[in-house]
Amino acid sequence: MSDTSTPLVEVRDVHKRFPLPSSFLSSARPKVHALNGVSITVQRGEAFCLVGESGCGKTTLGRTVIGLEKPTRGEVHYGGQRVDTLDDTARKPIRQHMQMIFQNPYASLNPRMTVQQILEEPLRFHCPELNATDISETVNEVMTSVGNDPAWGQRYPHEFSGGQRQRISIARALMVSPEFIVADEPISALDVSIQAQVLNVLMDAQAQRGLTYLFITHDLSVVEHFGTRVAVMYLGTVCELTKTKDLFATPRHPYTQLLLSAIPRMDGQAFKHQPIPGEVPSPVNLPSGCVFHGRCPHANDRCRTEVPLLNSTKSTAQVACHAVEEGRI
């Protein structure tokens, strides 16, 4: 798998709908449109960030990529192989390459298992040929590499703080030596003083093990610090996909521009944030055309009827916006 031209992960036009509970007598079958035709590619070795506000579908996308959700439509490819249709047996070798780190370190560790058991489980399942000494050596090595004391093994998760637990959770993901990790807001539940520490653990692991990240976050400063490329999501669609530097230097999509203007500045200049008018539309009844048209200052009739596609512009940035395409902004 040394071919660098094929992307490690490719998501093609993925749709995901969740049915809402409905009365069995009524004919209406409301659905939440969590993802609407999302296509992204993650290259080997990069830290691909997904940003967006709550409920924009970024976690659903991460869960679809890792295989916790099946896409309603579309395809997920890993290393050139389609994975979303595989059954459990066929998927097992691929699962060893992809792992996930969860948002809430208080819920992501089984309270009835010791740290040692939690860490050994993935290795025992994926590499049954290893003997007990090998396994405990790997546990020690991984625990040390994430900054944990290997002697914690016999203790239970409730004995640790949030940051310690999140490092145990990272260690669990690293146990099977994965090449790709989906990190679902791994630092948003932590204290600010711990966030940087956990972020450093993630970056060290990337440097040492050559990991590829799909990093889901709503914190733009983390994206700026961490990401190589970034996709901005709004209401289940990607509205802009570009290199991190370009995004912060020259945001193209109107939503990205408004999002970036919301970052507080410390350089003494006046705070130029223009609040976005209106509310995020309901994902149950999607607006026609561009999902952002109701709140966009540049919207015209075309935006209200035709869904914009993620098009490459002159630079490397991909923007889903009629106004950018027509050169109106």
Added chain:
Amino acid sequence: MSDTTQSAPGPLSRLLASDIFYRFRRDPVAIVSATIVLLFVLAAALAPLIAPQNPYDLTQLDIMDSEVPPFWQEQGDPRFLLGSDHQGRDMLSTILYGTGLSLIIGVFAVLLQAFLGVSIGLIAGYNGGRIDAFFMRLADIQLSLSTLMIAIIALAVFQAAFGSELYQDLAIIMLILVIGIAEWPQYARTVRASVLAERSKEYVDAARVIGLPRSRIMIRHILPNTLSPVLVISTVQVAEAIIAEASLSFLGLGMPVTQPSLGSLIRSGFEYIFSGSWWITIIPSIVLVVLILALNLLGDWLRDALNPRLYSRR
């Protein structure tokens, strides 16, 4: 692991240091009821050793000793501390053996209930959808029929179909089966509710990301986190099962007169209560009430101790 002795305490010392044990030591009601239950269990288990007479051995019985009052009454006989029944059986021995029978039926019926209920609740809760709907409607239907009604019909049909001869031999197994099968919805509903809460937690997602098979996720990850409510209802369910057995025996559908449980003792003495032999009924009744009360108090305490929301009510 250089300091395993420090970081890995044995199960006993972990229990002694646990929060539950601390709360247990501070609660006199819990200590008293646990002691009573333990005494009953010990007395029943050691009945063949400590009972003055084997009530199942007809050669030890003498009809001339029938209806001897307890020792503190005028016609009392020191051989029969709590008197004797109409067949000349020593009440103390019969109660010891009967308590054992009642406890065995109660415990095994609850084990059967728990096995059925926990399995069904786990499968229904984890899989959801049609499987869940099917089992829960089945539970609704079964709960709408009372346990006693199901038991009476089943036992009466069995007795009529196979004759009372065979029934007497199989009475214990039949009672365990009937009471065990009739009460599974209690467990299934409790476990299902916990499973629904646990299933959406991230540690279950983490196990799915690893790729563990469903059965392993259910048994190894979800089940241990749903067991504390199961433990709480189990003590109360043992009491319920003993009551159910006693009621069935009292109605003549439970243990036969030759192998009396507490319920059939109460029943057999009931006919003599107006002729003045009150002890044949009253003493086993007191034993039954004390046993049930102790079990229920223990269950209440366990529920409070395992529920973090009630911590303030010390």
